[in-house]
Amino acid sequence: MHPCADDLFDAVIQTTADRLGRTVCALWEDVGTWLCTHPPLESVRRLIRFSGPTYEDLLWSLDEMHDRARLAVPDLDLPTCRVQALGSGEFDILVIWHRPWAAALLTGVLRAMADDYGVLALLNRADRSQQGQIWQEQISIILVEADFAAPKDFAFGAPA
Amino acid sequence: MIVAQLDAAGLDAALPMALVFDRQDGRICHAGSVLDKIAPGLAGQTLAEVMDLVQPALAMSPEVLLGQAGRRLGVRLRSSKVRGDTGEATRLRAFAVPLEGDRGLLALSFGADVAQAVTRHGLTAGDFNAIDPTVEILFLLEARDAVLSELARLSERLAEARDAAELRAQTDGLTGLANRRALDEELTRLMAFREPRFGLMNVDLDHFKKVNDTLGHAAGDLVLERVAVILAEEVRGGDLVARVGGDEFVLVFPSCTDADVLVRIGERIISRLEVPIPFGDQTCRISGSAGITLSTFYDELDITRLLADADHALYASKKAGRGQVQVAQPTAA
Numbered sequence: 001m002h003p004c005a006d007d008l009f010d011a012v013i014q015t016t017a018d019r020l021g022r023t024v025c026a027l028w029e030d031v032g033t034w035l036c037t038h039p040p041l042e043s044v045r046r047l048i049r050f051s052g053p054t055y056e057d058l059l060w061s062l063d064e065m066h067d068r069a070r071l072a073v074p075d076l077d078l079p080t081c082r083v084q085a086l087g088s089g090e091f092d093i094l095v096i097w098h099r100p101w102a103a104a105l106l107t108g109v110l111r112a113m114a115d116d117y118g119v120l121a122l123l124n125r126a127d128r129s130q131q132g133q134i135w136q137e138q139i140s141i142i143l144v145e146a147d148f149a150a151p152k153d154f155a156f157g158a159p160a
Numbered sequence: 161m162i163v164a165q166l167d168a169a170g171l172d173a174a175l176p177m178a179l180v181f182d183r184q185d186g187r188i189c190h191a192g193s194v195l196d197k198i199a200p201g202l203a204g205q206t207l208a209e210v211m212d213l214v215q216p217a218l219a220m221s222p223e224v225l226l227g228q229a230g231r232r233l234g235v236r237l238r239s240s241k242v243r244g245d246t247g248e249a250t251r252l253r254a255f256a257v258p259l260e261g262d263r264g265l266l267a268l269s270f271g272a273d274v275a276q277a278v279t280r281h282g283l284t285a286g287d288f289n290a291i292d293p294t295v296e297i298l299f300l301l302e303a304r305d306a307v308l309s310e311l312a313r314l315s316e317r318l319a320e321a322r323d324a325a326e327l328r329a330q331t332d333g334l335t336g337l338a339n340r341r342a343l344d345e346e347l348t349r350l351m352a353f354r355e356p357r358f359g360l361m362n363v364d365l366d367h368f369k370k371v372n373d374t375l376g377h378a379a380g381d382l383v384l385e386r387v388a389v390i391l392a393e394e395v396r397g398g399d400l401v402a403r404v405g406g407d408e409f410v411l412v413f414p415s416c417t418d419a420d421v422l423v424r425i426g427e428r429i430i431s432r433l434e435v436p437i438p439f440g441d442q443t444c445r446i447s448g449s450a451g452i453t454l455s456t457f458y459d460e461l462d463i464t465r466l467l468a469d470a471d472h473a474l475y476a477s478k479k480a481g482r483g484q485v486q487v488a489q490p491t492a493a
Contacts, residue, residue, distance in 0.1 A: 157279025
């Protein structure tokens with residue numbers, strides 16, 4: 001597509017965060033939410049909904065997110081995720097990427113999609129560590145109620 | 161060897177788009193759950209009553225189906241339940257497998273129009289089994305559309321940026337007139353005709369330096385903007401006015417090779433240039449000199465020579481006392 005140099009990108013994000021008086025992480029969460037809720041980006045929300053009929057399906061599908069993105073756009077480099085179920089609706093997601101804000105972005109996405117699926121979920125970002133060029137970040141999720149609200153519409157076949 | 165036996169629920173879970181038929185009379189004993197959604201009430205009817213074999217185009221019967229066992233077949237459902245008003249018969253891919261107990265299985269699947277078919281029949285994620293690649297195909301089709309529309313948006317933005325850059329590259333920033341590059345392009349365009357016919361006028365401002373020196377650059381810029389307006393107003397729509405230096409302009413008149421007409425235009429321009437221009441409580445006074453040449457003066461056209469001759473005529477005007485127009489006389493030169 002049209003990749004942007006990392007340092008330029010970081011500078012834009014830092015400046016934006018400063019101007020808005022938000023932390024970089026909070027800004028990335030907002031971006032994640034925006035990706036799934038901004039009406040002109042409806043196609044992004046729909047593609048995420050293809051992950052499965054329930055929010056839990058979506059969480060499990062994060063395991064495949066990196067490969068599924070590649071399937072659609074070969075040079076798209078999304079984070080690799082490892083999903084672990086801890087029982088009683090608790091999940092840990094390990095996010096592995098070469099930049100330090102993937103978990104924040106994904107948290108924003110998962111918060112918005114919880115709304116979309118009509119579930120009540122608590123999300124928290126926990127540990128973060130860096131090994132060389134690679135960042136490992138953890139998101140912990142508690143799925144409190146699977147039928148919290150009516151899910152947003154999703155039917156196969158894009159509205160023309 | 162029978163490896164396993166499936167009841168209707170098990171079959172639906174594994175192959176929701178398959179049907180099981182009686183090998184003797186072709187009666188359908190079971191229609192899969194998705195199939196039942198597409199065309200309700202298939203069970204109990206015969207194959208020949210509910211669908212046609214279109215590939216190969218043979219009469220539908222259990223023998224024919226099982227005679228083609230394992231091959232890809234095309235069938236068309238006679239009636240199906242559709243959302244909206246697209247009443248077209250649904251075409252499906254199929255293959256037949258003989259079963260134990262005098263039965264046969266017809267496995268069906270959507271063809272290349274899978275996305276439209278799924279929409280038409282109002283199928284949802286719950287209709288497909290959890291690993292059905294149909295869902296993946298639908299995902300990919302939507303991903304493709306999303307990428308294509310993003311690319312289209314990107315290329316539209318690039319086209320806009322290119323147009324803007326092209327315009328900037330051909331326009332003089334201060335006056336909005338054409339620049340040297342646009343002039344060169346226009347002359348090259350005219351020269352490409354078998355018999356180019358055009359007139360050329362060089363215009364130089366007189367006393368402009370004095371305005372700049374005594375009233376400053378702001379006054380100079382104001383004068384240049386005013387000059388640009390005058391020049392643009394005195395030429396026809398298809399003519400080109402280019403600013404090629406600080407106070408030097410070249411006017412191109414395609415299809416105009418009447419020296420008298422151009423001289424009159426030049427004189428009118430000069431008389432308007434001589435109208436004083438107020439600048440604050442000061443007044444800017446300039447004039448202009450012009451030199452004209454015509455493509456018809458030459459047996460062989462050479463742009464550089466035409467521009468030089470128009471310049472010669474211009475300097476003759478200056479020498480003769482400024483504020484006037486002269487026509488080049490290349491044959492005498």
